[in-house]
Amino acid sequence: MTTLFLMVGLPGAGKTTRARQLAEEHGALRLTPDEWMLPLFGEAEADGKRDVLEGRMLWLALEAIKVGTNVVVDYGCWSRHERSAIRWLAEAEGARFRMIYLPLDAETQRARITDRWATAAGETFPMTEADILHGWAQFEEPDAAELERGAISGPPPGWVSWREWAATRWPSFT
Numbered sequence: 001m002t003t004l005f006l007m008v009g010l011p012g013a014g015k016t017t018r019a020r021q022l023a024e025e026h027g028a029l030r031l032t033p034d035e036w037m038l039p040l041f042g043e044a045e046a047d048g049k050r051d052v053l054e055g056r057m058l059w060l061a062l063e064a065i066k067v068g069t070n071v072v073v074d075y076g077c078w079s080r081h082e083r084s085a086i087r088w089l090a091e092a093e094g095a096r097f098r099m100i101y102l103p104l105d106a107e108t109q110r111a112r113i114t115d116r117w118a119t120a121a122g123e124t125f126p127m128t129e130a131d132i133l134h135g136w137a138q139f140e141e142p143d144a145a146e147l148e149r150g151a152i153s154g155p156p157p158g159w160v161s162w163r164e165w166a167a168t169r170w171p172s173f174t
Helices: 015-026 034-041 049-066 080-092 106-119 129-138 162-169
Strands: 003-008 029-031 071-076 096-101
Touching (some): 003 015, 003 080, 015 029, 015 071, 029 049, 034 049, 049 080, 049 162, 080 096, 080 162, 106 129
Parallel strands (some): 003 071, 003 096
């Protein structure tokens, strides 16, 4: 049975390092938008293009699962809805789902971001204090039920399915 590994955490948590390890250990396709954004667009967000890129990567992840390839999705997935949608989509394709949550404290985050910028500026994005605070304000930490793979609730009110929600969140998904 194939597995979709979903990396969850804030910038500096070590998601991409752990994603690389998982990809090697499990012969998995690793999908890391940060590694595509700079070469393609020269910046982290680029007027909504990140959402478009993530949508195509999510589509590709599901296609890989269908042919028996393990996948590591390295998005960060700050919202519970994003995580629920990706889990539902993976399980609907018959894959196992493993959330890899990498928590960190604010002091460690700032130190790692500073170090990353000092040692690999050409491969990363600059982050301001405002960016860091915005991330903390937006991040919904996974609770125990989510981490223990409890039942997935239905999509948010107004949505027929998680697939429909995902197609709106990531416009190029469908």
